[in-house]
Amino acid sequence: MKYFRPRRHGLHKDYGAQAFSDNDPLSGVANLLDLGLVLVVGMFITLFTVYNLQDLFSETSNLTIMKKGADGQMEIITKEGRKIKAVKVTRDTAKGRGTRLGTAYRLEDGSMVYVPE
Numbered sequence: 001m002k003y004f005r006p007r008r009h010g011l012h013k014d015y016g017a018q019a020f021s022d023n024d025p026l027s028g029v030a031n032l033l034d035l036g037l038v039l040v041v042g043m044f045i046t047l048f049t050v051y052n053l054q055d056l057f058s059e060t061s062n063l064t065i066m067k068k069g070a071d072g073q074m075e076i077i078t079k080e081g082r083k084i085k086a087v088k089v090t091r092d093t094a095k096g097r098g099t100r101l102g103t104a105y106r107l108e109d110g111s112m113v114y115v116p117e
Helices: 015-023 029-050 053-057
Strands: 062-068 074-080 083-089 102-106 112-116
Touching: 029 053, 053 062
Parallel strands: none
Antiparallel strands: 062 074, 074 083, 102 112
């Protein structure tokens, strides 16, 4: 008859601890925070890949970005090797002497073409 008795193995020893963790309402929050962290890192990697911003981390690359703020202020960000320089563009008219280098045209699709003289 000893074969018909239920045996207690390692799974049934900590029945009290198992029941406690099943009833804890905050036990799933840690998993949600981990999932959120993984999603944020994945989004950053995707954005860097889509916009080809891997050059920001390369020491030998040259990169120029032009950005326009909500107030209409333009800024040109230039990266040459390890040096990063940001220049704000204003609407002030430039004064001084110089020579004409060419002509710029805006096409119907919005793109601009520079024609040197």
